[in-house]
Amino acid sequence: MTEAVHAAAAPAPVGRYPHARRAGGLLFLSGIGPRDPATDTVPGNVLDAEGRVIARDIAAQTRAVLANVRTVLQASGARWEDLVDVTVYLTDMADFAAYNAVWAEHFPDPAAAPCRTTLGIDALPTPIAIEMKCVATIGRHPTPLSRPAGEGGTIGGADGGVRATDADAPASMKE
Template sequence: MNTGIHAGAAPKAVGHYPHARRVGNLLFLSGIGPRDPATDAIPGNRYDAEGRLIAYDIKAQTHAVLANVRAVLEASGARWEDLVDVTVYLTDMARDFTAYNAVWAEYFPDPALAPCRTTLGITALPTPIAIELKCIARLED
């Protein structure tokens, strides 16, 4: 089975790709950001009068991105517990790692049951977001 999945409860992809693709028992999620699925707004972002980003809330964005990941998992027939590997991209590792890590711990309180995780600091993402997740989950037969 090799099926592309578009989740109605997740924000639209910013490019020409599916939210996820199932290959056998594995589910590969495309990069998922924190945009609101209904409004496309980015939680916690503040803009000046000219529309330039002046501040953001990494905790709000982390909660939102995890909710969007959950929406894609559910649309794919997967559960939160099926996540096995997550790559996290942060645009400001020095400023945001501790706060994002605290939110992560709310969703995965037992490290032994949490998915494997790699966190990378990067210079930019395609929209004015501070965090994006790339996930792999295992599906039941």
């Protein structure tokens, strides 16, 4: 059995779908964009006299998306730390560095950050440059898998789990 979640403080969905859906111990968030829930405007968009986007600030949009994700998580009974997987859609991959910098502000420890995939796409259904699709755990608050440098540990238990240490981490996670 699943349960739909409608977050009153989040921007309204642009279609007939919930903000999120609980299924077992997981929470699946619908694609979330940067629209301001109070004004339905897109932070960082500069419009011409006809209402067309002529410039955008991807950092402002990224911060707004992350705030909206947090709002939906809270309405669903999940925490920021419960995020396990995020798929990010960018309409311009030239925005990657600026978006990635904002991501790092919100997830300063790569070992504690959710898994992430970033895709470059042609367009989104509204005049936004970024959207995120997220999966979080709900109702469980497991012990973090990260450990102090060099201590390592077994992931998966006594039945032959994977041994992980800081030495196994890629250089990009050690910086």
